[in-house]
Amino acid sequence: MSKNSVNLEDVLDNARQTVKTDSYPMSIGELASMYEAGEIILRPEYQRYFRWSSEQKSKLIESILIGLPLPSVFVAQDEKGNWEVVDGMQRLSTIFDFMGIVDDETKRNAYYTAFETLSDDLYYIEEFTGKGWADFGRRIQLDFRRTKIQLTILLRETDLDAKFELFQRLNSGGTSISGQELRNAIIAGKNPEALKWFESLAQYEPFVKVCGMSDRDLSVRMDVELVLRFIVFLSDEIQSLPKAKSVDVFLTKALRNILSDDSFDYAGHEVTFKKTFDAILAAWGENALRYKSSPGTGKFSISFFEAVALGVAQNIEKLPSKKVLKEKIDSVGSNRAxxxxxxxxxxxxxxxxxxxxxxxKYFKI
Incomplete structure (x- = not known):
């Protein structure tokens, strides 16, 4: 059948069958109770909430208090019937935090900042500046809890990948999410233990010291992305990179392959990763992969990472002396190639x- 003779109605009907949804309003009080019971899951892996300012959070609470309608929240039903928030985490996290019910896991996140009182950036109710949940009388609290939010639920029959595709499409307003934040959510949904593994390597002290990433890099989870890049770019997968639509698309596909591979050698990759950054730190020192005019200058350089870290890794079993390795790192930037x-x-x-x-080739003895 030629491309022009495809039945468009059939194509559309088949596509619609991959997404099963339901929709109805729920009160903030009902959602809060479900959250406290563990029936609503806010994954810190998304990280978006932690980049909201106190002014943004305060304006949301102000909107609820004066009765402005709120955007819909999208959740995905998991195998146990719980609802994982796909879009609306910033809003729900802000609400639950202000009400004083945010869970300990969220509080332990490195990017978490408590939100207990309203800022001075209120437009309609300036008198509420500096007020917290406990300052509200019973009537205000009840009105707040009875405020309705429209929910759209992706039922468990929906394909898992469709959930994250929806998340990406819905993320058009507010603070944008990075590709790795989305991939972290994919890992968390498919294999939480794998996410812990990636996170543990991203926190490996020699790696942290050698890269010297900025707070901005860390906030969008560039550290975890570097771990993934390290693994994938040293594999045969890299051969398909030149034909990929983008590096983000390539990394996401490669990650899915890792998660579906029961024989993936986590231990072996961890050994190589740690040996690599141990060697760079021992030879050159902190901030070795910050590069502008020479190593240790400017900000973290992804190109320098690709040449140095991956070059050292490919020769990890037979590296030159610390002195020679330092000289090689120092001279990479002057190499014409x-x-x-x-x-x-x-x-x-x-x-x-x-x-x-x-x-x-460069780091080979």
Missing amino acids: FRTASGSGKNAQRRIPELVKLGA
Whole structure:
């Protein structure tokens, strides 16, 4: 059948069958009770909530208090019947935090900042500045708890991947989410233990010291993305990168392959990862992968990471002495091939394989 003769109605009907939804309003009080009972799941892996300012949070509470309608919240039903928030985590987290019921897991997150009182950026009710939940009388609290929020529920029959596709599409307003934040959510949904593993490597002290990433990099989970890049770019998967639509798409597909591979060698990859950053830290020191005019200058450089860290990793069983390794790291930036591959305007899908290949040759004894 030719492309032009495809029955569009059949295509659309089949696509609609992959998404099963229900929709109805629920009060904030009902949602709060479900959250306290563990029936609503807010995954800190998404990280979006933690980038809301106190002013943004206060304006949301003000909107509820004066009766402005709130955007819909989308949740996905898991195998146990619980609701995992797909879009609306910022809103629900802010509400639950203000009400004083946010759970301990959220509070333990490194990016969490308590939200207990309203800021001075209120427009309609300035008199509420500095007030917290306990300052509200019974009537105000009841009105707040009875406020309705429209929910759309992705039923458990919906394909898991469709959940995250919806999340990405809905994320058009507010603070945008990074590709790795979305991938963290994918890992959390499919294999929570794998997420803990990625997180543990991202917190490995020599790795943290060598990369010297900014708070902004960390807030969008660039650290976890680097762990994934380290693993994937050292595998045969990199051969398909030049034909990928983007690095983000490539990494997401590679991650799914890892999560579906029961024989994936987590222990072996962890050994290589730790040996690599142990070696770089011992030879060069902290901030070795910050690069502008020379190692240790400017901000963290993804191109320098690809050439140095992956180059060292490919030669991890036979590295030069610390002195020679430091000299090699110092001189990578002056290498013509590095400058060509990492130059501005270079397509990332082509740059990365070139730098990985360069690193393998450059750090070989």
